[in-house]
Structure formats: C-alpha cells, structure tokens
Amino acid sequence: MADDVASLAAKVDHLFQTVRPHAGREFSFEEVAEALRAKGGPTISATYIWQLRKGIRDNPTKRHLEALAGFFGVPPAYFFDDEETRRIDAELMLLTALRDSPVRQIALRANGLSPKSLEAIADMVDRVRELEGLPQPPPPTPES
Amino acid sequence: MADDVASLAAKVDHLFQTVRPHAGREFSFEEVAEALRAKGGPTISATYIWQLRKGIRDNPTKRHLEALAGFFGVPPAYFFDDEETRRIDAELMLLTALRDSPVRQIALRANGLSPKSLEAIADMVDRVRELEGLPQPPPPTPES
DNA sequence: GTGCGCCCTTCACTTCAGTTGACGAATCGC
DNA sequence: GCGATTCGTCAACTGAAGTGAAGGGCGCAC
Numbered sequence: 001m002a003d004d005v006a007s008l009a010a011k012v013d014h015l016f017q018t019v020r021p022h023a024g025r026e027f028s029f030e031e032v033a034e035a036l037r038a039k040g041g042p043t044i045s046a047t048y049i050w051q052l053r054k055g056i057r058d059n060p061t062k063r064h065l066e067a068l069a070g071f072f073g074v075p076p077a078y079f080f081d082d083e084e085t086r087r088i089d090a091e092l093m094l095l096t097a098l099r100d101s102p103v104r105q106i107a108l109r110a111n112g113l114s115p116k117s118l119e120a121i122a123d124m125v126d127r128v129r130e131l132e133g134l135p136q137p138p139p140p141t142p143e144s
Numbered sequence: 145m146a147d148d149v150a151s152l153a154a155k156v157d158h159l160f161q162t163v164r165p166h167a168g169r170e171f172s173f174e175e176v177a178e179a180l181r182a183k184g185g186p187t188i189s190a191t192y193i194w195q196l197r198k199g200i201r202d203n204p205t206k207r208h209l210e211a212l213a214g215f216f217g218v219p220p221a222y223f224f225d226d227e228e229t230r231r232i233d234a235e236l237m238l239l240t241a242l243r244d245s246p247v248r249q250i251a252l253r254a255n256g257l258s259p260k261s262l263e264a265i266a267d268m269v270d271r272v273r274e275l276e277g278l279p280q281p282p283p284p285t286p287e288s
Numbered sequence: 289g290t291g292c293g294c295c296c297t298t299c300a301c302t303t304c305a306g307t308t309g310a311c312g313a314a315t316c317g318c
Numbered sequence: 319g320c321g322a323t324t325c326g327t328c329a330a331c332t333g334a335a336g337t338g339a340a341g342g343g344c345g346c347a348c
Contacts, residue, residue: 008206022256024256028294028295028296029295030294030295030296044336044337045336045337045338046295046296046337047296047297047336047337047338048335048337050296050297051336054297057334057335057336059205059206059207059334059335060205060206060336061203061205061305061335061336062152062202062203062204062205062209062223063148063203064336065206065224066224066228070228073232073235074232075221075229075232075233075236076221076224077220077221077229079206080206080210080219080220080221081219081221084221087236088236091239091240093252093255094239094248094251094252095235095236095239096255097251097252097254097255098235098239098251100255100262102254102262102266103251103254103255103262104251105266106250106251106254106265106266106269107242107250107254109266109269110247110250110251110269111242111245113269113272113273113276113278115246117272117275117276118246118247118250121250121268121272122246122249122250122253124265124268125250125253125254125257126253128257128261128264128265129253129257132257132261134256134257172325172326173325174324174325188307189306189307189308190326191306191307191308191309191327191328192305192306192307194326194327195306201304201306203304203305204305204306205305205335208305
C-alpha cells in the first residue's frame with residue numbers, strides 16, 4: 001500500500017506516454033487542462049496534473065479521477081484496480097488509435113472482411129505510412 | 145453531474161442497507177470507522193462516513209474510496225459506475241473482440257496518418273466491403 | 289545573437305475535504 | 319425514575335487538496 005503512491009504516478013505517467021495527440025509528442029499538461037475545461041465538466045489545473053504525474057500529490061478526489069480517466073478514455077477503475085490496469089494497458093495503443101474517429105470508422109468497417117482483403121488493406125496502409133514519413137513499427141508489445 | 149452527488153450517497157446508503165453485521169440491524173458509523181482503524185490502513189471518521197451517506201459531502205479522495213470499498217467488500221469502481229464508465233467498458237469489449245484480428249494491425253498502423261489518407265483508406269475499405277457483399281452500415285453505437 | 293513562445297517547474301496562496309468535540313434523542317441496566 | 323452508554327446530527331476548526339502567477343530552460347524565427 002506504500003507503493004500505491006508511486007503506483008498512481010506511474011499510471012498517470014504511462015497514460016501520458018501512451019495516449020498521444022498524434023503520433024509523436026505527448027500531451028502537454030496545459031493541453032489536458034484545456035481539454036477538460038472545454039469538455040465542461042470538472043476541471044483540473046495544469047500544475048496539479050503535473051504533480052500527480054510526478055507523484056508529488058497522490059490522493060486526488062473522486063471528481064478529479066473521473067475527469068482524468070475521462071480524458072484519457074479509460075475507466076476510473078484504471079487508477080485503482082491493478083488487474084484492470086494491466087488489462088487496459090494491453091489495449092491502450094489500440095484504444096488511443098480508435099479515439100481518432102476516422103480510424104475507428106476504418107476498423108469497424110474492416111471487421112468481417114476476408115483475410116485476403118484485410119492483408120491487402122494492411123499493405124496499403126503501410127505504404128501510405130511510408131509515404132507520409134511515419135516510423136514503421138507501432139510495436140506489438142510496449143511493455144517493460 | 146448534479147445527480148452525481150445523489151448517486152454516491154445512494155450507493156453508500158445501499159451498501160449500509162445491504163451489508164450488515166448479522167442479520168438484522170445495520171452497521172453504525174462508529175463501527176465502520178472502528179473496523180477501518182483496526183484494519184491498519186487509512187481511517188475515516190464516523191462523522192464523515194455519515195456525511196457521505198447523507199450526501200452532505202460527495203467527492204472523497206482516492207484513499208478514502210479505497211478504504212470504504214475495502215470495508216464493504218466491493219471494488220472501488222463501484223462508486224464510479226455510471227453511464228460514462230459503462231460506455232468505456234463497452235469500448236473495451238470491442239477491443240477485446242479485436243484482439244488477435246488483423247483489423248487490429250490496420251487500426252494501429254492507420255493511427256497518425258493524415259486525414260486525407262485516412263479518408264482514402266476508408267473509401268477503399270467500403271469498396272471492398274461492397275465487393276464482398278457485406279451490408280453497409282456497421283452500427284457506431286452498440287449500446288442501449 | 290536576440291527576442292518570442294511554449295512548456296515544465298516552483299511556491300505562496302485559497303479552498304474544501306476530513307476531523308474533532310459537543311448536543312439531544314433513544315436504549316439499557318439499576 | 320435516573321445515570322450511563324450509544325447513536326445520529328450539527329457546526330467550528332485543521333490540514334491537505336488544488337490553484338494562480340511567476341521563474342527559468344529550451345527551441346524556433348528573424
């Protein structure tokens with residue numbers, strides 16, 4: 001229970017590292033605060049988000065946990081239940097990708113296609129990726 | 145978000161009504177506080193527990209939620225379980241379904257592409273879908 | 289090189305979560 | 319009946335949660 005402190009910070013940190021606006025850089029603290037403000041619900045100051053990530057403050061309130069979880073698109077249980085955390089971590093990359101709605105569209109509609117077609121589409125995506133100068137490997141296993 | 149207040153109080157109240165020491169009377173606030181003290185972890189004053197049940201205070205901190213959940217033998221997520229959480233859980237279901245699918249690869253690699261490219265790919269997927277005689281509209285919201 | 293802008297960091301301050309202590313209403317033993 | 323105990327309720331206080339504003343580093347444009 002003592003490492004619970006470090007644990008929360010680690011989880012927030014992990015979310016920042018994994019859930020990114022576009023491929024590339026992570027969200028800034030200000031951006032997250034801004035997004036929450038825009039969303040209309042409870043807001044969190046950029047400073048406080050930073051403190052949570054660094055582990056300087058652990059023990060946020062229910063509402064703040066909800067807001068943070070909401071932003072990153074994970075259930076609040078992510079911050080409590082380690083079982084749940086592991087399960088979601090495994091899917092985070094995909095989850096993040098799907099938050100980009102066009103990608104979501106593609107995934108939903110690709111579902112049910114024949115393996116052959118899927119392979120062809122995957123190839124095409126890779127080709128485009130190359131053209132746009134994006135790095136090839138979105139790694140299958142991102143874990144430490 | 146306003147009924148969020150009532151919601152937490154209702155949940156705590158429900159726990160008191162349901163989880164009882166023996167058949168018969170419910171736990172007193174003091175008893176709960178005492179049990180938590182004995183348990184060694186973070187403690188909660190009897191008064192505060194009362195306030196939470198009455199809805200006078202909503203918005204407890206992470207540690208207190210954990211302690212309370214621990215006492216009543218429910219996961220901390222119990223206190224959060226609202227519409228939003230269920231929605232996200234539903235998404236996670238979808239992800240789990242996609243786990244080993246090639247669709248997963250496509251989604252991951254499509255992430256970060258320019259809107260233009262994404263649109264092109266989406267079009268292509270639709271075309272293939274048509275060719276394979278699949279129905280056009282995969283519903284966006286699987287929920288009730 | 290210099291100025292501008294973005295971002296992380298720090299700290300003093302404000303606000304609210306959480307506790308303490310007290311009061312009246314039941315319940316029990318004598 | 320009447321003190322002692324226990325419970326729910328209330329209000330004033332304390333300390334920690336959470337914020338704002340300013341410092342300081344780093345990259346970019348000019």
